[in-house]
Amino acid sequence: DAMVIQNPRYQVTQFGKPVTLSCSQTLNHNVMYWYQQKSSQAPKLLFHYYDKDFNNEADTPDNFQSRRPNTSFCFLDIRSPGLGDAAMYLCATGTPVGGTQYFGPGTRLLVL
Amino acid sequence: GDSVTQMEGPVTLSEEAFLTINCTYTATGYPSLFWYVQYPGEGLQLLLKATKADDKGSNKGFEATYRKETTSFHLEKGSVQVSDSAVYFCALSDLSGANSKLTFGKGITLSVRP
Numbered sequence: 659d660a661m662v663i664q665n666p667r668y669q670v671t672q673f674g675k676p677v678t679l680s681c682s683q684t685l686n687h688n689v690m691y692w693y694q695q696k697s698s699q700a701p702k703l704l705f706h707y708y709d710k711d712f713n714n715e716a717d718t719p720d721n722f723q724s725r726r727p728n729t730s731f732c733f734l735d736i737r738s739p740g741l742g743d744a745a746m747y748l749c750a751t752g753t754p755v756g757g758t759q760y761f762g763p764g765t766r767l768l769v770l
Numbered sequence: 771g772d773s774v775t776q777m778e779g780p781v782t783l784s785e786e787a788f789l790t791i792n793c794t795y796t797a798t799g800y801p802s803l804f805w806y807v808q809y810p811g812e813g814l815q816l817l818l819k820a821t822k823a824d825d826k827g828s829n830k831g832f833e834a835t836y837r838k839e840t841t842s843f844h845l846e847k848g849s850v851q852v853s854d855s856a857v858y859f860c861a862l863s864d865l866s867g868a869n870s871k872l873t874f875g876k877g878i879t880l881s882v883r884p
Contacts, residue, residue, distance in 0.1 A: 689870075698877075698879075699876070700859060701814070701874060748814065750814075756863075757801070757821075757863025758804070759872055761806075761814040763813045766811075
């Protein structure tokens with residue numbers, strides 16, 4: 659089945675220690691998105707790629723970076739995680755037309 | 771800018787009760803409208819969608835109709851089950867740019883009692 663995969667499902671890191679979350683897709687979609695979701699809140703878009711074009715949201719902290727080496731994979735790098743970065747991180751994919759986004763299961767990040 | 775407003779929650783119902791979750795939107799163009807469901811500890815799953823006025827999306831017994839005149843997309847189900855307990859997000863898609871973004875409502879938690 660075509661899908662969006664996120665690894666790991668749970669990630670524990672230490673305050674200030676860089677961490678990378680990964681996302682892969684078999685849907686062959688042009689667009690990949692990264693969201694941050696805190697408890698009892700809606701997902702908040704951090705950035706997205708349209709093919710290799712990177713689009714950062716205006717209020718995304720510089721601490722968050724992303725890489726997309728090819729169509730299938732996209733990474734979220736948190737350079738110096740703070741306690742406030744503990745959250746669920748959701749990857750999604752989509753096409754430029756239509757608007758539907760398909761989400762992965764998420765990675766829950768815990769910062770100690 | 772675009773926005774989505776969902777009714778305040780949480781909502782608690784008994785099994786087999788009728789469900790309505792209200793959603794209204796503000797948008798400058800002609801957005802597509804979505805309902806996503808999130809089960810505990812999971813990502814968002816697309817529940818249903820509608821892409822133009824008067825379209826009805828439906829899935830798993832849930833329905834919602836795109837009402838342009840009232841800018842609404844209310845979610846309904848005739849008989850809820852315990853397994854429907856989850857968080858429900860209404861969203862719209864801004865198609866004005868080269869690639870689309872979703873604007874979400876705040877979400878509402880539904881709990882269904884046996």
